[in-house]
Amino acid sequence: MKLKSFEHFNCSLAQTLSVIGEHWNMLIIRDAFFGLRRFDQFQKNLGIARNVLSDRLKKLVKAGVLAKSDGPGHAEYRLTQKGLALQPIMIAMTHWGDTYMPHPEGKRLTFIDRANGKPIKTVGVYSADGKLLKPKEIMTKTGPGLRDEQA
Amino acid sequence: MKLKSFEHFNCSLAQTLSVIGEHWNMLIIRDAFFGLRRFDQFQKNLGIARNVLSDRLKKLVKAGVLAKSDGPGHAEYRLTQKGLALQPIMIAMTHWGDTYMPHPEGKRLTFIDRANGKPIKTVGVYSADGKLLKPKEIMTKTGPGLRDEQA
DNA sequence: AATTTAAGTTTTATAATAAGACTATACTGA
């Protein structure tokens, strides 16, 4: 049957998944972070079927993550502000894969602070005063946008 | 045709997606963070079809994200260390959804430091000395685990 | 022994995906 969409959950995580949760989307977004902008660049780099890429780019534009513009003789897709804001997610996911599903020869990619060439801090959960928190040191509080539906 | 799996990409992000990228997986993991442990708890809370839940729990156990144990008269699924390490991703995704696809009445969930009741810092990318970095202030360096395949 | 609870599996109809062929449009060089 139809793949259940998460859009109608009143849940911030499900909302996010409705945009980036589809197969390929996060890899397309990563490629956009690495500077790819054109249909065929994405297609060749990922090996994605053209119709699927076409559909995903359309959806990502509609969701406001990418913006389409006309370059000289070709279309261009660039990350919007909303798309750029996905960077912590992208980096956290890359870091988790590097740590828990490592390549035998070592790290694949390191993210660097352009200003000083030093690696960035591990993406993690930090307390207001900057201490790295462990999973069980964190709890949740419900806000006005949530009644007794799902979190 | 067969859904292309990302397992064989030499890419940390694709590796992560091969574990958490499937439909429902991240919501199952979130529910596990919120303390759910049993088949029917997940099933009822998410409204997921039973066969799909069965398959996903099996895969998450196989991937080492959840561990299955026998409780009194029922099975239990708990996050492993590897699963707990997904928390920054989960929180970053929740935060993005809250910011860019907000509920009209306000925040749905806030994450709190258990020690002092204060909200955690925004999950983001920080420099070695603790400054919040903008997307374009970050670059990447390839490591030994990466030849000239994809990032 | 019969009922209930829990955790799945099976079945069936529908929807999504991959692969490659095909199309439309604009640019390029002779």
Next chain:
DNA sequence: TCAGTATAGTCTTATTATAAAACTTAAATT
């Protein structure tokens, strides 16, 4: 100008994945 090429798609077909509900199995309860 006109053939050729690059780019960005769309269309077709076969296959695979999903959802929903009914069914099964096993243990605990009454």
